[in-house]
Amino acid sequence: MESSIYVCLLSILLFCHIIPFTHSFNSSFQPRCHDDESSALLQFKESFIVNNTFDDCYPKVESWKLVKGERGDCCSWDGVQCDEETNHVISLNLANSCLYGSINSNNTLFRLVHLHTLNLAWNDINLSQIPSQVGRLSRLTHLNLSFSGLSGQIPQQIFNLSRLISLDLSLCFHGLKLHKPSFKDLVQHLTNLKVLHLASMNISSKVPELLANFSSLESLSLSDCVLQGEFPVGIFQLPNLKILDLSYNRDLKGYLPPFQLKSALKSLILSGSNFVGELPSSFGNLAYLEELDIDRCNFTGKIPYSFRNLSKLVYLDLSHNHFSSSISSFSWVGNPNKITTLRLLGLNLTGEIPSWLMNLTQLSEVNLGRNQLTGPIPSWLMNLTQLSVVYLGFNRLTGPIPSSLAKLSKLELVYFRNNQLSGKIPFQIYNFTSLSELALSSNELHGSIPSNISQVKNLEVLDLQSNNLVGSVELSSFLQLKKLTFLTLSFNSLTLITKTSTNASTPDFLVLGLAFCNLTEFPRFLHNQDMLESLDLSSNNIKGEIPSWMCSISTNSLDYLNLSHNLLTGFEKDPAVLQWAKIRILDLRYNRLHGSFPLPPQSTSSYLISNNKLVGKVSALLCNLSALEILDLSFNNLSGRLPHCLGNLGDSLSLLDLRRNNFNGSVPSTWRNGCKLKMISISYNQFQGQVPRSLAKCSSLELIDFGNNHIIDSFPSWFRNLEKLRILILRSNGFFGLIDRPQTKGFSNLRVIDLSHNNFTGKMPSTYFEMWDAMKVINASLMTYMEDSMFPHDWYNPFTNYGQYDYSMIMYNKGLELEYRKIPSILTAIDFSNNKFEGEIPDIIGNLQQLYLLNLSNNLLNGHIPSSLANLTELECLDLSRNMLSGKLPPELSKLTFLSSFNVSYNQLEGPIPRGNQFDIFESNQYEGNKGLCGAPLKKKCENFEASPQERSNVVEDDDTGSVFEFKWMIVLIGYGSGFIFGVVVGHKIPRKKHDWFVKTFGRKRQHRSQRVNRRRSRS
Incomplete structure (x- = not known):
């Protein structure tokens, strides 16, 4: 009995030793991986380069080697998985594996016909198309080629993958297309999909209705x-839908339906699409919703009260919609305590920053920018200890920056740009140990920049421009911040001390704004800057030539360069073509550059070299x-004929300013269909010939200024087809003949027309007066200026305060030649003076109630002055002198309380001069040459005349005792090199710091009364 038990135990022990031995023997000589699949994988590996320079990638294929033993088994290689029973390769996951190369139809990848899962995401499959051989992998259930650099049309053979439940072809960037076959074809064949990700693919079609059946x-x-x-x-009603992302499809329309109580939605992203309507009251049924992003849609109405039920919400972005709710209406946000990101930009919210934010204890980002919030930045923000981003820019916040913010140890971004913050930059700034971006520009901060700024070691962006900061600043304190890439100190009252060795280690800047920093030379540290994209050294005192080394910095990266408003005389080495290969905006205005015209690089989109x-x-x-x-080549001494081919640039050129040069010959006439020109200004040259008819193809024209040339032509009535035309100046040329009655309507947006000093004849063109609708409606509630952006739409513009190109023009106003460097959008003017117009002044002019200036002087007009001119309640300048007008001055003209310049001299007028309001300040020379006029200010008294009660009541108070009205205009007289006078409108409120800088740069502060203007004018 015992011996039998012993034999049995011995047999068991022997068997236990034999099994591992046998397994070891089999594993050495019979690897699980099939030879053909192992070979296919190795050949696939050889078709790529392993590029370890990719960020955060891991080269899985480096483990793929054929050796005996366990390591030779391809089923054990990184990223490879085999079936437990058949040993066929069923999964290949090489996501983010540092692969660089191409895939073609011969690639051995397509021999792995047993694959269920293929993931090549986050590699660089170098502009390859998806080969048609992908159809051989018919057993695939999961295919992920996202972020892989693929391009071209999706092959029809992808329809063979009918087992797919997950397809991800997102963000290949180089342009995958789904046209033929179409999106509709795709969903008709792949009906088992649970995951469909096609982000950034060019589909260009509707979303198939069939998708609503994919339960x-x-x-x-x-x-x-x-x-x-x-x-x-x-x-939206699909029972299992958890993630829906339709963002950045501007032409995709839609609305939100009522949501079911058991909806599974966790993420709803509609930002940048054209969804409209109100948010449904059933929004609270989305009990699982964690992410809601509807930024830049067109939603309206109120925020539903049911939002307070969204207890799982983590990310919320309602920005840039048209809700009627106030900031207090968002108090429901204080209920979900899991929110980490809150964005409510551009919702026109008013009031102070709400205290309900204190309830969001997990908040890491709060963004309330581009609203109309007022009041101070609350100190209780320090209680939100998880905050890393605080964005409150473009509001109306006042008061100081709370020093308590320095207690937020996780703070990375502070964005307070474009507010009315005052006080000093907190000295406690050195406590911001995690801070990477600090944007405080366009406020009213004063004092000095804290000396301990150099201790904020993680700082990458420091934006302090357009404040009232003062003092001398050592550049070296900023150069110690080795991560700093964005530095703007422009438009303060700083003196930047730049004594730094060219060999010193400096950060690699991308953006530098050092305008108005009292620089007298180019900072030497720029020698080492090879990555600059934006550099602004404008409005300094940099003298002499631009050194050769300056023309060699950042030649392959510089996009924006502003050297305007300095004392530069030229280039140390005169360049045939400037060498910045990628520059788009080059501003050299207001210097003393001499010599020949320097040609900008071919990449240039804005070239500004005027006033040199x-x-x-x-x-x-x-x-x-x-x-x-x-x-912009204006205000130089350039001469000769313009290149005839200049009109060929109409496909791109939007603004052309050639004023005040010595150009001659004909105006470029080769403008083509599709011309994008918005402004053409060639005044004060010697151009000849006719107005080129091809300009009619430039349908975007807003300003045409051909004044002061030698053009001989009839009135270009065909300009009426330019629907956007607002300013037309033909002054001082040889235009002649009648202004014919137009056959069709037009000129409806015309606001300024100057035909003075020509040879026009016949009656005043009353039919045109009927067409000038923009001069009829008074709308001065919002005063803006005519301008155009100097920056392409795809360019992040750190210089938003002075990144616009202002339209400008020269006109006669109140007897003075004025240069309007900024043209107010409300300015309206008619100047027909110094022609041979005859007949009566049409009554219909009285309908142009927006008119500010009317000059009909030096013509052959006769008849009475129409009383309808009293309807021009905005009129400030009226000149009817040197005609043959007769009759009395209409007493109703005394109602024109903004009239500051009036001249009817040298006519045949008679009777009393109106009294009251403005007529009590006009001088006698404005009436001379009319023997029949009487009354003040003339010495000739009117017999048997007594002022009417209405006229006596219109008398204005004396200037020293107070004013019952205030003029909306000012004229700033400045010493200008060519002797011109500068005109500016101040009906628009200008922030104090900008106004002070503007006045300091361009002229004296405003004067409200015409007496003061006249006194200053006489002194000048």
Whole structure:
């Protein structure tokens, strides 16, 4: 008995030793991986380069080697998984594996026909198309090629993958397309999908209604797919849908339906689409919602009260919609205590920063920018200890920056730009140990920059421009911040001390704004800057030539360079073509540059070199600048004929300013269909010939100024087809003949027309007066200026305070030649003076109630002055002198309380001069040459005349005792090199710091009364 038990135990022990031995023997000589699949994988590996320079990637294929033993088994290689029973490779996951190369139809990848899962995301499959051989992998259930650099049309063979439940082709960036086959074809064949991600694919079609039948669909991402039409509302009702991303499809329309109580939605992203209507009251039924982003849609109405039920909400962005709710209406946000990101930008919210924010104890980002919030920045923000981003820019916040913010140890971004904050920059700034961005520009901060700024070691962005900061600042304190890439100190009262060795270690800057910093030379540290994208050294006192080394910095990266308003005389080495290969905006205005015209690089979109001393001709090579949008050569001494090919730039050119040069010959006449020109100003040159008819193709024209040339032509009535035309100046040329009655309507947006000093004849063009609708409506509630952006739409502009190109013009106003460097959008003017117009002044002029200036002097007009002119209640300048007008001055003209310049001299008028209001300040020379006029200010008294009660009641108070009215205009007289006078409108409130800088730069502070203006004018 015992022996049998012993034998049994011995047998068991022997068997236990044999099993591991046998397994070891089999594993050495019979690897699980099939030879053909192992070979296919190795050949696939060899078709790529492993590029370890990619960020955060791990090269899985480096483990793929054929050796005996366990390591030779491809089923054990990184990223490879085999079936437990068949040993076939069923999963290949090489996401983010540092692969660089191409895939073609011969690639051995397509021999792995047993694959269920293929993931090549986050590699660089170098502009390859998806090969048609992908159809051989018919057993695939999961295919992920996102972020892989693929391009081209999706092959029809992808329809063979009918088992797919997850397809991700998102964000390949180089342009995957789904046209033929179409999006509709795709969903008709792949009906088992649970996950469909096609973000950034060019689809350019509607969303198929069939998707609303995909009851298993859990995640749908169609962001930035050029989708069109109306989104099928049934997709919102899919029972298992958790993620829906339709963002950045501007032409995709839709609305939100009532939501079911058991909706599974966790993430709803509609930002940048065209969804409209109100948010449904059933929004609170989305009990699982964690992320809601509807930024830049067109939603209206009130925020539903049911939002307070969204207890799982973590991310909320309602920005840039049209809700009627106030900031207090968002108090429901204080209930969900899990919110980490709150964005309520651009909702026109008013009031103070709400205290209910204190309830969001997990908040890491709060963004209330671009509203109208007032009051101080609350100190209780320090209680939100998880805050890393505080964005309150573009509001009306006042008071100091709370020093208590320094207690927020996780704070990374502080954005308070464009407010009315005052006080000093907190000295406690050195406590911001995690701070990477500090943007305080365009406020009213004063005092000095804290000396301990250099202790904020993680700072990358420091934006302090356009404040009232003072004192001397050592540049070295900023150069110690080795991570700093963005530094703007412009438009303060700082003196920047730049004594730094060119060999010193400096940060690699991307953006530098050092305008108005009292610099007298180019900072030497720029020698080492090779990555600059934006550099502003304008409004300093930098003298002499631009050194050669300056023209060699950041030649492959510089995008914006502003050297305007300095004392530069030229280039140390005169360049045939400037060498910044990627520059788009080059501003050299208001210097003393002499010599020939320097040609900008071909990349240039805005070239501004006005107000210098350039001479010679403009090279025809300028026509090679196919990207040119703004060209300003005005106020130089350039001469000769313009290159005939300049009109060929109409496909890109929007602003052309050639004023005050010596150009001659004909105006470029080769403007083509599709011309984008908005402004053409060629006044004060010697151009000849006729107005080029091809300008009629430039349908975007807003300003045409051909004044002071030698153009001989009839009135270009065909300009009436330019629907956007607002300013037309033909002054001082040889225009002649009648202004014919127009056959069709037009000129409805015309606000300024100057035909003075020509040879026009016949009666005043009353039919045109009927057409000038923009001069009829008084709307001075919001005063803006005519301008155009100097920056392309795709360019982040750190210089928003002075990044606009202002339209400008020269006009006669109140007897003075004025240069309007900024043209107010409300300015309206008619100047027909110094022609040979005859007949009566049409009554219909009285309908142009927005008119500010009317000058009909030096013509052959006769008849009475129409009393309808009293309807021009905004009129400030009226000149009817040197005509043959007769009769009395209408007493109703005394109602024109803004009239500050009036002249009816040298006519045949008679009777009493009106009294009251403005007529008590006009001088006798404004009436001389009319023998029949009487009354003050003339010495001739009127017999048997007594002022009416109305006229006596209109008498204005004396200037020293108070004013019952205030003029809306001012004229700033400045010493200008060419002797011109500068005119500016002040009906628009200008922030104090900008106004002070503006006055300091351009002239004296405003004067409200015409007496003061006249006294200053006489002194000048």
